[in-house]
Amino acid sequence: VSDGTYDLQFDEWDWEVGVGIYGLIRHAEAVGDKSLIEAIARWYDWQIGRGLPPRQVNSSSPMLPLAVLIDHVDRPDWEELVKDWADWLMTKLARTEDEGFQHVVKERLNDGELWDDTLFMTCLFLARAGQRFGRQDWIEEAFYQFMVHERFLADPVTGLWYHGWTFNGRHNFANAFWARGNSWITVAIPELFSLVDVIPDHLRRHLTYILRAQVKTLAKHQRDNGMFTTLVCDPDSPEETSATAGIAYGILRGIDLGLLDPELKPVARKALAAVLQRIDETG
Numbered sequence: 001v002s003d004g005t006y007d008l009q010f011d012e013w014d015w016e017v018g019v020g021i022y023g024l025i026r027h028a029e030a031v032g033d034k035s036l037i038e039a040i041a042r043w044y045d046w047q048i049g050r051g052l053p054p055r056q057v058n059s060s061s062p063m064l065p066l067a068v069l070i071d072h073v074d075r076p077d078w079e080e081l082v083k084d085w086a087d088w089l090m091t092k093l094a095r096t097e098d099e100g101f102q103h104v105v106k107e108r109l110n111d112g113e114l115w116d117d118t119l120f121m122t123c124l125f126l127a128r129a130g131q132r133f134g135r136q137d138w139i140e141e142a143f144y145q146f147m148v149h150e151r152f153l154a155d156p157v158t159g160l161w162y163h164g165w166t167f168n169g170r171h172n173f174a175n176a177f178w179a180r181g182n183s184w185i186t187v188a189i190p191e192l193f194s195l196v197d198v199i200p201d202h203l204r205r206h207l208t209y210i211l212r213a214q215v216k217t218l219a220k221h222q223r224d225n226g227m228f229t230t231l232v233c234d235p236d237s238p239e240e241t242s243a244t245a246g247i248a249y250g251i252l253r254g255i256d257l258g259l260l261d262p263e264l265k266p267v268a269r270k271a272l273a274a275v276l277q278r279i280d281e282t283g
Contacts, residue, residue: 006039013047014106015121018061025065037072044069044078055088056104057121064125067132079133086129086138089122097167100148112167116153116181119146119188128195139196143203146192150210159213160232161185177232183246185214190253208259211250215260218247219267226274241278248272 008024010017021040028036044066053059067082094102096112101122103115123142130138152165153172162172163181189211193199199207221232227239228247248271254260255268 006036008039008043010043013053013059013062015058015061015117018058018064018121021062022065022068025068029068037069040065040069041073041075048078048081054106055085055092056106057093057101057115057118058105060085060089060125061121064128067125067128070132082129083133086126086133086135089126090138090141093122098148098151099144100152101145103164113164114149114152114166115164116149116161116184119149120184120191124188124191124195127192131196142192142196143199146189146207147203154210154214158233159210159215159217161214179228179230179232179240179243180246182214182218182232183243183250186211186218186247186250187253190250190257190259193257193259194253211254211259212261215247215251215254215264215267219264222267222271226270226272228271241275244271245275248275 008021010020021043024036025040027033028040047062063082063085066078070079070082089101094104094109094111096102096114100114101118103110103113103118123145126138126145127142130136130140130142153161153163155162155177158177160177161182162175163178164173165171166173189207192207193204218228218232221235222228223235223239225239226244227241228244229235229237230240230243231237248268251260251264251268251271255262255265
């Protein structure tokens, strides 16, 4: 912040920035910060003006906050970009067996692979775009992707999610419950509920129980200091701040939406305090 205005200097257009700006625009909406919304608009104007990178799963992440931003600015060109990108996800993104979104990223194609990150990076945007432009087919595709990813990634015993699944060998890689991978789900399910006005009752119930089962197990593995470890069930693995932040947010959001029991609030507050302890004056 300089002289009461914001200056966003994120150079890259990829998942990290997309996640961060989504947090910023939701914060700006919550507190009525028009200056921050204007700064976000300036950032998109600069990024889009200089040319966007090739389309893939992670580069779809900044489209979610853009699909929110178009409610606050009069930019028909950005509306067309949102619609075009959503159509690309529907028609051009590679698919696995069972028509899942293949986790294609800039580094590699990840042939035949489903990753839990994909639900946040692409499907929340697709749901928002469908809601914004009255495209029920986009919304239904987002719903379907949650279901197909849940089939191959969610563990029915613990409720936790594996990070990935490959149809080339048909396995969950290391069979590990990665904390940040799980946090994508703790965030994505409540966010889906908040982005779409009408969710079929059977899907609402199913995803609610999926979230509750996951969070129940996550809570059991929280460290006394509030943190979660890189591998949820391995207390000797390193503590992981981004996962802890995501889990805290997802629990609080789930409570706000009536998906989770308010008795879980101490878990989230403890995690939030642990994250804040690890952020200094310079961020």
